[in-house]
Amino acid sequence: MIPTATRVGGLVQRCVPLMGLFSRSSVMQPSAWKPAGQLAGSRNMATLGLLSRQKLAPTKAIISATASTQIPASRTYATLNQAIRGARIPRKKKPATPALNSCPQRRAVCLKVFTVKPKKPNSAQRKVARVRMTTGKVVLAYIPGEGHNLQEHSVVLVRGGRVADCPGVRYKIIRGALDCQGVLNRTKGRSKYGTKRVKADPAAGKKK
Template sequence: MITINQIKDRKARQPKKKRVTLLTGYPQKKGFCIRVYETKPKKPNSAIRKVAKVSIKLKNKRRNVIAYIPGFGPHNLQQLSTVLIRGGRAPDLPGVKYRMVRKHYDFQIGERYPRKNRRSKFSVKNEKVAAKKGKAIKIG
């Protein structure tokens, strides 16, 4: 509910500023890894998370961002690996606002177990369809 003082226009309401990210105007961007390392999350959580510092090109300059490396187990990323970056932060890692897209460019990582749900996000084939076609699915 608006108050009388707000109506008086002493302090006019300011429109909310839009949050600007480096991906504004792009769904994904291509970049290359500057540094691949492991870090620990904030206080209540405990783990070793894999992240990478990635350089992406924006119009006429390069920007460095920290991107989360999703998935189980080991990955094949190293310095100067080409990756695809999308939005999506890691809530318990400060400064990590981007994620890497798996199965693109140099980020090739296989699943450790057969997925039933959310397969397209992880680029995993449907095992029922593959079995009908007579193709064996390699796990691991």
């Protein structure tokens, strides 16, 4: 396809479908442009090769497209001297439990105790509580284990830990601490649920 040439302000301006016809040096130097009088008969040129040899006045689109492709490397990467001076700043890892303020646990007060539905494909009633930390932040905390005695104004101890199927729940209440009782009738994993060890009856161990 041969580009069409039009006369604009004594210079020839044309739409070029292929950007390869212009090099950056010939496009960006106005001194290389030729008046329209020197290009008489350019419409009668038969081949694209002869037409591409003429250096014409570029359009704004050609200039902007050519300039946008040249991205300085300093914008993306640090040079060797900059890296030696310590220009590279490591990205800070986003904390998973910002409400704890880098503490292992925090005391909190229950504002509301309710249940939520988990994500698909799970189906259940997860027990959660909206609590206010000592830092003043209000978050959702999960109540692990079967059964609980929490209600409004209960004082609990909160630790970090997300629930996989409950979006927005990134904290857990520690069972067996403060007002939260441990899980009853649990024999395995008692330390995770605050269950005390049941002492055996000494009379039952005696042989008759």
